[in-house]
Amino acid sequence: MTSCAVRSEALPRSNMVVSVNGVVIPREQISQESQHHPAASPLEAWRKAAEALVVRELLIQQARRDGVCAEPVLDEDGRRETEDEAAIRAMIERDVKVPEADDAACRRYYDSNLRRFRSPALYEAAHILLAADPADKEARANARATAERLVAELREAPERFVALAAEHSACPSRQQGGNLGQIGPGQTVAEFEAALAAMPAGTTSQAPVESRYGFHIIHLDRKIEGRQLPYEMVSDRIAAYLAASVRHRALAQYVGLLAGRAEISGIDLPSVG
DSSP, X not given: OHHHHHHHHSOOOTTOOOEETXXXXXXXXHHHHHTTSOOSSHHHHHHXXXXXXXXXXXXXXXXXXXXXXXXXOBOTTSOBOOHHHHHHHHHHHHHOOOOXXXXXXXXXXXXXXXXXXXXXXXXXXXXXXXXXXXXXXXHHHHHXXXXXXXXXXXXXXXXXXXXXXXXXXXXXXXXXXTEEEEEOTTXXXXXXXXXXXXXXXXXXXXXXXXXXXXXXXXXXXXXXXXXXXXXXXXXXXXXXXXXXXXXXHHHHHHHHHHHHHSOEESOOOOOOO
């Protein structure tokens, strides 16, 4: 079982040649390109790099066949294009037409995806953190027990929250009585965020909330509900998204046509949807 796992992570055998119409893409170039393609395994990164370089070679060869030339320009990062990159850009601009999304298409997308266009809920909250490393079972158990004791104490004396935060919390917010200020999406761990969403304003969590940091006792002071953003506020964003989606599909189809006419060895390009 272990040997199978090791084999699945290995890079392609050294005699495997990746080429496009007889032009070989050196293994060293693929390995160097791999660093720009984060993946779950070295093999997956290698495959992604090989695919990217095959696509680039397809485009370069087509630009040369068509005699496409263009003046290199600076890209958005201030890097000057190579002559091949400039030719590819010019060829794509010539051959891959992307219609702009009209207002009707944008409105249809908005009406079909209303939940995507809501401002997020915001929370004004405080917490007490009983910290414990997940790997330390004894510390974890002690932190849970302390958190449960504090929850019980707060049921009887909720006005003690500030004092208990100052005394017990492992979070720097203890200096402000546990106050975290206003919290938006992504600013806390998922478990904390889910607990906030489920709590009524003005209440304290009825049980400790466990996360990788330990156990939290949360008090929610105020919840500001999200609101539906009007179409006029997001229409430009929708138009840009739809244009990018159409461009991606059109470019994939264009590359697919080139690949269908080419002789490619050593790698299979993903099929074009």
